[in-house]
Amino acid sequence: MTAIPAQRTSTFSYWQLISFGILTTPLAMSGLVLVMFLPTFYAVEMGLGLGAVGAIFAFGRIFDVVTDPLIGNLSDETRSRWGPRRPWMVIGVPLYCLAVWMLLSPPEGAGLVYLAAVSAAFFLFYTVVDVPYSSVGLEVSPDVHERSYLAGSKAAFQVAGAIFAASIPAIFALQVPAALTLTSEWIVGLSLLGLAAFLAFVPSKNRPVTAPRLGLVAAARLAFSQTQFRYLVGCFFIVQSANALTAGLTVLYITHVIRAPELTGPLIGLLFLSTAVFLPLWVFLSKKHSKKRSWMTAIATCSIALAGATFLGEGDVVPVALVCVLVGASFGADAIMPTSMLADIVDAGETAGTNRLAGTCLAIKNALSKLTFIIPMGVAFPLLDLAGFAETGGNTGMQLVALTGFFAVLPILLRLLSLVVIARAPLHTEKLRA
Incomplete structure (x- = not known):
């Protein structure tokens, strides 16, 4: 290529x-x-x-x-x-x-x-x-x-x-x-x-296809034969695993660490709102530098915000609101940049008459994203239960540390891993063309 x-x-x-x-x-x-x-x-x-x-x-x-x-x-x-x-x-x-x-x-x-x-x-x-x-x-x-x-x-x-x-x-x-x-x-x-x-x-785009039809297995094999696609979905899976842990434990973190259950709704609303507000920023950065650098900037920003969350405690409402803003903003980049980069990869692989792969590639990405949301239920919740964490309250300092570890520390480690992988990945997709 x-x-x-x-x-x-x-x-x-x-x-x-x-x-x-x-x-x-x-x-x-x-x-x-x-x-x-x-x-x-x-x-x-x-x-x-x-x-x-x-x-x-x-x-x-x-x-x-x-x-x-x-x-x-x-x-x-x-x-x-x-x-x-x-x-x-x-x-x-x-x-x-x-x-x-x-x-x-x-x-x-x-x-x-x-x-x-x-x-x-x-x-x-x-x-x-x-x-x-x-x-x-x-x-x-x-x-x-x-x-x-x-x-x-x-x-x-x-x-x-x-x-x-x-x-x-x-x-x-x-x-x-x-x-x-x-x-x-x-x-x-x-x-x-x-x-x-x-x-x-x-x-409407209806590119003529003359190649023989591909079954699901053959189409998936063809998709994974592309180096850029393998790197992209791998990085996306790591980042979404981190997001699933943070999102799945946000309510518990606000309720038991910040001890402000009455602010759970407004803070989650603030997170959603910041996701929408910061969308133009990530597009601007992708045009000025690249989609890869824009995504990496968002991943680093979220990691810094979550690092700050590890120092918060009861009554730290303003700092946790800032954490929600930065985490929500990064979620927007996680939604836009991988999808836009996938479009570049799909476009680069298309030539006259070849099979379409957009649906298969997108569906694989979606399936991996849905799998990551099993992580809070299958990993974090059982381990917190094993540590004696109680949703009704009355948790010890070590139990709250365990909660913060799954809410912030493990997601930071996953995001740092994703940064290492993305930095080495051939994902400057703006320049791809078969």
């Missing part, structure tokens, strides 16, 4: 960037509700029990890891007059809306069989929409920096969707069951609006 400067032309207007990103909002809303509200709702309000409900949702995550690459590969190999992605989205959005409605507004007396069937449908149709849709962002623009704008548009609408979904009970003064029904109505409406805007205003 020869490295030469990419000379491309921007194709998207601001309106088209908005039309591309808006469909992310309902997807983010359903993802937030799935984590924050649904387990407790089905376990307590519907009386199905924490263990059974937790097992069903955990299986759904594992199911996701399998279906993501499968749908990605099928999307890549779809050959139609409307391109490879749009047919999946047109079919997937209505079915996703139906699954959301049934999951968030269950009939009275719905049991475990209903939850298992409807949640499986939700996970499947979420993937049917999300993977082909997100793959468009990897292949539709010929401009290396515009790919960052596309990733940034999705990230901004994702944050907006998460904040809105979390705020609906407070905004409309509703109890959880009524709030879930209203949320499902918003998700359905925004999904249909987002699909219409996408079909009407987002440019």
Whole structure:
């Protein structure tokens, strides 16, 4: 592969960037509700029990890891007059809306069989929409920096969707069951609006493919044959593992180390808000220097912020707010830069007639990201329990040190490892071209 400067032309207007990103909002809303509200709702309000409900949702995550690459590969190999992605989205959005409605507004007396069937449908149709849709962002623009704008548009609408979904009970003064029904109505409406805007205003790219069709295994093997792709997903997995630990333990850290449980919501909201506010900074740095350096800067910034968190204690509200701002800001770079770099790698590997790989590559990246969120539940929580940490309070100094270790110290070590790997990796993707 020869490295030469990419000379491309921007194709998207601001309106088209908005039309591309808006469909992310309902997807983010359903993802937030799935984590924050649904387990407790089905376990307590519907009386199905924490263990059974937790097992069903955990299986759904594992199911996701399998279906993501499968749908990605099928999307890549779809050959139609409307391109490879749009047919999946047109079919997937209505079915996703139906699954959301049934999951968030269950009939009275719905049991475990209903939850298992409807949640499986939700996970499947979420993937049917999300993977082909997100793959468009990897292949539709010929401009290396515009790919960052596309990733940034999705990230901004994702944050907006998460904040809105979390705020609906407070905004409309509703109890959880009524709030879930209203949320499902918003998700359905925004999904249909987002699909219409996408079909009407987002440019279509339908590169002719004459190569024989590839199955999932062959496509994944071809993707991993690219050195840049291996380095990128490896670095991404390390960083996301660190993010999963910090995100998964934020509530416990604020509650037991800072001892300000009443500020948990505002501080997490501040984290989300800073993610959106700092998105333009990472794009600016990527244009001025490179995407690789922009991402490394964010990783280092988060590491410094978490290092500061190890010195905080009861009542340190202002310092922990600053930590949330810096950590949230770095999360934005972790969302934009790897996706934009992946678009460069996909573009560099495409030539006339060759198989598409955007869906497969993106789905592999998504699957790795979802696997990392098992780390808090499978590693941190059991070890904290073994150390005698109690969620109800009354923890000793050593138990709080253990919590801080998983919240900050281990993520710092993972991020430092990622910096070493990224620094050595051939990831100046702006210069890639086959």
